[in-house]
Amino acid sequence: MITHTKAIYPASFPLNLIDQFNALLIFTKKAKTMIKANNPSLKSWIEVEDNSDFPIQNLPFGIFSVNNNEKRVGVALGNKVIDLAKLHEFGYLDGLGFEQSDFVSDHLNDMMLKGKQGTRDLRNRLSDLFESGNDTLQNHSDHQAVAIHNISSVTMHLPIKVGDYTDFYSSEQHAFNVGCLFRDPENALMPNWKHIPVGYHGRSSSIIASGQAIHRPKGQMKPPTADVPVFGPSRLLDFELETVFFTYEGKPLGDSISTAEADDFIFGMALFNDWSARDIQGWEYVPLGPFLGKNFASSVSPWIVTLDALEPFRIPGPNQDNPKILPYLEYEGDKHIDINLSVIIQPENGDENVVGTSNFKYMYWNMNQQLAHHSVNGCNIKCGDAMGSGTISGPDEGQYGSMLETSWKGTKPFKMSDGSERKFINDNDTVIMRGHCSKNGVRIGFGEVSTKVLPAK
Amino acid sequence: MITHTKAIYPASFPLNLIDQFNALLIFTKKAKTMIKANNPSLKSWIEVEDNSDFPIQNLPFGIFSVNNNEKRVGVALGNKVIDLAKLHEFGYLDGLGFEQSDFVSDHLNDMMLKGKQGTRDLRNRLSDLFESGNDTLQNHSDHQAVAIHNISSVTMHLPIKVGDYTDFYSSEQHAFNVGCLFRDPENALMPNWKHIPVGYHGRSSSIIASGQAIHRPKGQMKPPTADVPVFGPSRLLDFELETVFFTYEGKPLGDSISTAEADDFIFGMALFNDWSARDIQGWEYVPLGPFLGKNFASSVSPWIVTLDALEPFRIPGPNQDNPKILPYLEYEGDKHIDINLSVIIQPENGDENVVGTSNFKYMYWNMNQQLAHHSVNGCNIKCGDAMGSGTISGPDEGQYGSMLETSWKGTKPFKMSDGSERKFINDNDTVIMRGHCSKNGVRIGFGEVSTKVLPAK
Numbered sequence: 045m046i047t048h049t050k051a052i053y054p055a056s057f058p059l060n061l062i063d064q065f066n067a068l069l070i071f072t073k074k075a076k077t078m079i080k081a082n083n084p085s086l087k088s089w090i091e092v093e094d095n096s097d098f099p100i101q102n103l104p105f106g107i108f109s110v111n112n113n114e115k116r117v118g119v120a121l122g123n124k125v126i127d128l129a130k131l132h133e134f135g136y137l138d139g140l141g142f143e144q145s146d147f148v149s150d151h152l153n154d155m156m157l158k159g160k161q162g163t164r165d166l167r168n169r170l171s172d173l174f175e176s177g178n179d180t181l182q183n184h185s186d187h188q189a190v191a192i193h194n195i196s197s198v199t200m201h202l203p204i205k206v207g208d209y210t211d212f213y214s215s216e217q218h219a220f221n222v223g224c225l226f227r228d229p230e231n232a233l234m235p236n237w238k239h240i241p242v243g244y245h246g247r248s249s250s251i252i253a254s255g256q257a258i259h260r261p262k263g264q265m266k267p268p269t270a271d272v273p274v275f276g277p278s279r280l281l282d283f284e285l286e287t288v289f290f291t292y293e294g295k296p297l298g299d300s301i302s303t304a305e306a307d308d309f310i311f312g313m314a315l316f317n318d319w320s321a322r323d324i325q326g327w328e329y330v331p332l333g334p335f336l337g338k339n340f341a342s343s344v345s346p347w348i349v350t351l352d353a354l355e356p357f358r359i360p361g362p363n364q365d366n367p368k369i370l371p372y373l374e375y376e377g378d379k380h381i382d383i384n385l386s387v388i389i390q391p392e393n394g395d396e397n398v399v400g401t402s403n404f405k406y407m408y409w410n411m412n413q414q415l416a417h418h419s420v421n422g423c424n425i426k427c428g429d430a431m432g433s434g435t436i437s438g439p440d441e442g443q444y445g446s447m448l449e450t451s452w453k454g455t456k457p458f459k460m461s462d463g464s465e466r467k468f469i470n471d472n473d474t475v476i477m478r479g480h481c482s483k484n485g486v487r488i489g490f491g492e493v494s495t496k497v498l499p500a501k
Numbered sequence: 502m503i504t505h506t507k508a509i510y511p512a513s514f515p516l517n518l519i520d521q522f523n524a525l526l527i528f529t530k531k532a533k534t535m536i537k538a539n540n541p542s543l544k545s546w547i548e549v550e551d552n553s554d555f556p557i558q559n560l561p562f563g564i565f566s567v568n569n570n571e572k573r574v575g576v577a578l579g580n581k582v583i584d585l586a587k588l589h590e591f592g593y594l595d596g597l598g599f600e601q602s603d604f605v606s607d608h609l610n611d612m613m614l615k616g617k618q619g620t621r622d623l624r625n626r627l628s629d630l631f632e633s634g635n636d637t638l639q640n641h642s643d644h645q646a647v648a649i650h651n652i653s654s655v656t657m658h659l660p661i662k663v664g665d666y667t668d669f670y671s672s673e674q675h676a677f678n679v680g681c682l683f684r685d686p687e688n689a690l691m692p693n694w695k696h697i698p699v700g701y702h703g704r705s706s707s708i709i710a711s712g713q714a715i716h717r718p719k720g721q722m723k724p725p726t727a728d729v730p731v732f733g734p735s736r737l738l739d740f741e742l743e744t745v746f747f748t749y750e751g752k753p754l755g756d757s758i759s760t761a762e763a764d765d766f767i768f769g770m771a772l773f774n775d776w777s778a779r780d781i782q783g784w785e786y787v788p789l790g791p792f793l794g795k796n797f798a799s800s801v802s803p804w805i806v807t808l809d810a811l812e813p814f815r816i817p818g819p820n821q822d823n824p825k826i827l828p829y830l831e832y833e834g835d836k837h838i839d840i841n842l843s844v845i846i847q848p849e850n851g852d853e854n855v856v857g858t859s860n861f862k863y864m865y866w867n868m869n870q871q872l873a874h875h876s877v878n879g880c881n882i883k884c885g886d887a888m889g890s891g892t893i894s895g896p897d898e899g900q901y902g903s904m905l906e907t908s909w910k911g912t913k914p915f916k917m918s919d920g921s922e923r924k925f926i927n928d929n930d931t932v933i934m935r936g937h938c939s940k941n942g943v944r945i946g947f948g949e950v951s952t953k954v955l956p957a958k
Contacts, residue, residue: 422798
């Protein structure tokens with residue numbers, strides 16, 4: 045077993061050489077891993093439709109149950125869900141260091157405590173096991189009968205037990221649009237925006253699974269024409285089209301994670317609808333930031349797509365020389381990712397209306413920069429922390445990630461296919477977000493996050 | 502066993518009468534409880550010095566260990582720590598519904614899951630057991646030998662596994678001072694301040710136990726004279742003198758907790774030093790609030806004083822008619838509490854310097870209002886959530902809860918007993934906070950929270 049810790053070298057070994065050797069080892073190992081599980085030519089012996097979000101190159105992780113039985117870790121492949129607890133029980137995951145309790149669990153956190161290498165090895169093993177031509181499991185129809193479920197017959201749950209949740213504000217077009225709407229188009233971006241991946245702490249307890257309906261929140265707000273604040277159901281309920289990444293266990297309090305180290309602390313990504321009540325938020329947020337305007341709900345998609353699976357879709361980010369960013373935020377290599385995103389409003393018993401298409405590539409600050417910034421003061425990151433991207437808006441109309449922007453603060457209502465209009469979200473609307481990467485004939489999808497809005501209680 | 506759930510009545514029973522009967526039962530039970538455990542004339546057979554923070558009327562809960570053995574739930578009494586796991590093992594806590602694993606634990610959360618009535622009954626049982634004249638345990642020197650430790654021989658730990666942490670901003674004098682320092686003395690309070698218990702989400706992962714040293718945080722800041730931001734150790738490191746309360750499990754997402762119900766969801770209080778790097782905070786906080794200027798550490802005292810033990814020290818709060826608050830924030834009865842607070846700077850190998858004395862009674866918004874506001878939009882509260890008061894400042898100089906205020910942004914350095922000055926906190930200073938209530942000859946103390954600041958890493 046090759047290891048890249050320094051402990052195996054004598055203390056007198058020249059440090060530069062150690063570093064170079066380590067870098068080479070890491071590179072070799074990583075490169076080998078990438079080729080193995082992400083190879084575009086891989087085929088699975090489980091049939092996968094061409095437009096599936098879940099080909100063998102994806103293998104996202106989630107928490108599922110069947111018939112209200114205990115929750116387990118599952119992996120999506122085509123229209124099947126693989127029960128990792130059963131695979132482990134039958135010995136297919138032997139030698140990887142996992143225990144049965146890592147897979148019979150309400151959340152992925154125990155599995156994630158094995159760290160990057162542990163979950164990477166697990167994904168590689170699954171890739172081997174389901175690769176066309178590998179008959180280890182394929183010959184065991186008895187095992188398949190209990191370990192492989194139709195995706196339509198399982199219930200998906202919130203995949204992660206979230207410790208702390210942080211939301212960033214890293215899409216330039218979104219920050220610009222908000223600046224135009226609430227401040228001055230000439231000085232739309234705040235002075236700190238291009239120096240800092242601005243972020244704030246959100247509420248973990250109200251992060252919910254896709255499919256769980258929410259009630260329109262009530263709260264205190266002060267309409268522009270009112271002398272005093274009023275209390276009632278939010279009138280300006282909005283979605284925010286975001287992605288979220290989940291972390292492995294980080295370093296102890298007081299230590300930092302560099303942009304170069306950040307990949308090793310990111311498990312994977314999901315779609316994220318960071319619900320916002322614009323009228324509650326507008327009255328409360330000065331000077332300490334959003335609170336009740338946000339913390340009534342944030343919805344997350346059920347499948348966590350690993351960062352490994354997303355590596356083939358890396359792309360360069362924007363120039364950050366004007367103004368020049370501080371050294372601790374600099375990074376090497378392509379750290380942005382090309383992920384197509386869309387957001388849909390579906391009225392009750394109505395058709396889907398695409399109200400925005402965007403892309404994760406529109407981020408000014410990438411996840412490595414966000415994590416490096418978050419920990420540069422010594423703040424400790426824990427296994428299962430959630431970090432939202434902030435609303436992701438593209439440069440053009442039709443590419444905005446919130447109704448606030450799409451309806452330009454209500455001045456340009458969106459025309460729905462049924463003839464109705466939307467400035468914000470109506471009662472009984474369902475908001476759906478989808479996302480996928482596509483390259484070299486491989487589609488890595490996220491599935492969807494879907495949430496219905498019920499009337500205020 | 503008297504219970505006040507409605508389930509014991511036939512469905513046809515008139516609801517008004519049920520409600521009235523329930524209210525009477527609750528009142529009777531509560532009144533009985535108060536008299537029982539809080540009676541000023543109670544004495545313990547364990548000797549308690551007159552100035553002790555921990556007389557039999559207090560009985561605060563914490564997590565301790567001896568000689569690096571497993572962590573357990575303990576209760577402070579005089580200069581002793583009572584091992585509840587041992588008491589439970591020996592049968593002294595029989596019939597209360599607790600399990601051994603509730604007391605052999607890294608945190609109080611499992612015990613707290615029994616709710617208000619469960620922990621109230623537990624405190625009453627302990628009060629009985631240690632009341633002068635009760636020889637049940639007093640006659641068992643063998644049990645005492647393993648269940649009662651000298652407080653100087655145990656190590657105290659972080660008492661609560663914090664889910665979400667919220668910090669409020671509820672002291673009027675503090676908000677006024679900050680408004681004067683950073684904005685306009687004529688309009689020091691923001692327009693929303695007297696309508697909303699303003700709050701924001703903080704970082705749970707970096708909440709640490711008293712006694713754990715911190716490193717001065719590094720970060721990005723922009724000095725007033727600089728053209729571009731710089732990176733380095735914070736130069737304006739500050740404490741915030743706060744209290745914190747910890748919650749029982751709340752209601753499901755979508756439901757609210759009223760001011761009248763709030764007491765039933767509050768387990769107890771502790772002292773809280775919400776560390777702040779003013780220079781990092783100043784550059785980052787617009788528009789989404791404090792982030793890295795706060796999330797490097799918040800220190801909490803080891804003993805949680807129950808809300809029950811604090812009941813005798815309730816006092817009226819300020820008039821809230823100008824402006825008049827919204828109905829959901831109105832409350833009945835005395836909901837403020839008279840708790841003396843002090844904050845001390847102790848240089849390395851130097852004397853303690855009291856830099857501020859304040860009182861929890863200076864809060865404009867009480868905990869009931871904070872909790873009602875926090876949940877009015879349906880945000881769900883979980884067992885072990887932490888809610889900070891915000892910096893508590895009194896009306897006079899010498900009563901301020903931060904160096905920002907005490908040194909008036911560095912313009913009035915504090916003169917220390919060794920001849921040095923402090924505008925903010927120096928490396929190797931230890932900051933100590935203490936608190937206690939006092940009435941009718943009973944002193945209910947919080948102990949202290951103490952944190953040393955090490956140089957930046």
